Amino acid sequence: MSAAFVDRPPDRADLARALELTPKYDRPGPRYTSYPPAPHFVDEITGATARDVYRARGRGSPPLSLYAHLPFCESLCTYCGCNVIISRNHTIVERYLAGLAKEIRLAADALSGGPMEVVQFHLGGGTPTYFTPEELERLHGLVTARFTIRPDAEQALEVDPRVTTRAHLETLARLGFRRVSMGIQDFDAEVQHAVNREQTVEETQRLIEDARALGFTSVNVDLMYGLPHQTLDRFKHTLDLVLSRLSPDRVALFGYAHVPWLKAHQRKIEADTLPKANDRLGLFQAGVEAFVGAGAEFVGFDHFAKPSDDMAIARRSGDLHRNFMGFHTSAGSDMVAFGITGIGDVSGVYLQNRHQLTAWERDLEDGVLPVQRGYRRTADDELRGTIIQELTCNGRVTAAQLETAGAPWRTAWANELARLAPMLDDGLLVIDDAGIRVTPLGRLFVRNVCMVFDAHLGKVPPTAKADAPRYSRTV
Ligand code: SF4
Structure with a gap:
């Protein structure tokens, strides 16, 4: 019934x-974030596949979304689930930019038979603002030398408020970036200490105010429930601070995925300090009540948006989509990814780049698109x-x-x-x-x-051990 x-x-x-x-x-x-999920990607998809898929795009192909993965961070947050390289030596950026220049050129050569218009350009990480403003501008120039970013394109990036300056935002605003996503997770001191991420409300608020003053039209903040030592009262205090001091346009309220078998650094988090499944639900519900109570719409899964935000509008009209970057509103484009571990989706084929910096560089040195694996959808x-x-x-x-x-x-x-x-x-x-x-x-x-509806679930992915755990828990 x-x-x-x-x-x-x-x-x-x-x-x-x-x-x-x-x-x-x-x-x-x-x-x-993909179907089938990434563990089902296969090694038969290579750089040669990517080249052929790119070359096969014709005039009638959709426009492009571009993603650049900038993997560097200065220190490691112990909950991190991203693909990161920790280094305090910023000279590594020069080397990475040289690789990106080759990759962008190779991809653009192969794609040039189809539309080169870009409707979405996203910088993710790692911490994109690990790059200096000048380095980010050079990267943008590499892209615009070969692709045409439409005036109405959505240009967005993720930033870590602890290393992002007003000068970064000034440069990005001048280049046309209008959406920024800031990591917070939790403002509670004990939680921050446990996850090795100490960040004040004041520095975050200052950066958001700068972003708005410089013309950014949408500010997202990332929060996380299920972190060590989180309690309902402490998390409610963080929610109060976020609403009263930051008033974000969008909020992503992620559940911490404790997968130490995939992310070895998560072993630093003691499992008995983590909230249990029931407590996690209570934390999530506190977020739902706080944000919906403040007038935001529950967009779905783990996202909230002010009713005037594009994401909430798209949810109401049934036009919301989801990819490796999370929810988005620009459907009908082929996504091309640059940088290590980036995942593209072109003409029905997922293309995942090499994970190792040196392997990625070696492919580029050889004039090969640095794709490690992927999946051709049926x-x-x-x-x-x-x-x-x-x-x-x-x-x-x-x-x-x-x-x-x-x-x-x-x-x-x-x-x-x-x-x-x-x-x-x-x-x-x-x-x-x-x-x-x-x-x-x-x-x-x-x-x-x-x-x-997942026909792949339960099948052992080609590159996995039969009994290896692959996914976080659903609650
Ligand atoms: S700043 Fe973000 S990407 Fe970098 S280590 Fe922390 S969570 Fe991971």
């Missing part, structure tokens, strides 16, 4: 129910990927999107619908002639809903 569908954020009654359901649904699962992957994307981004998948050639959707997805039946009974979903919709309670378990 299904309840009537209401689209609203989860409330306290949902949380109470979620606590009861946690033992049933808390299990390892992908976060679905029609079934595309269909399932769309369903998973719709569920995570827009909280529903319509009957039309579920329709496959030759069979009514309820017949085509009979196996999946049977596996969704317990979730239907638990009130996570509504299934009717309109399709499948995720209820406010179900939004807390959306990864579990998506996993039903």
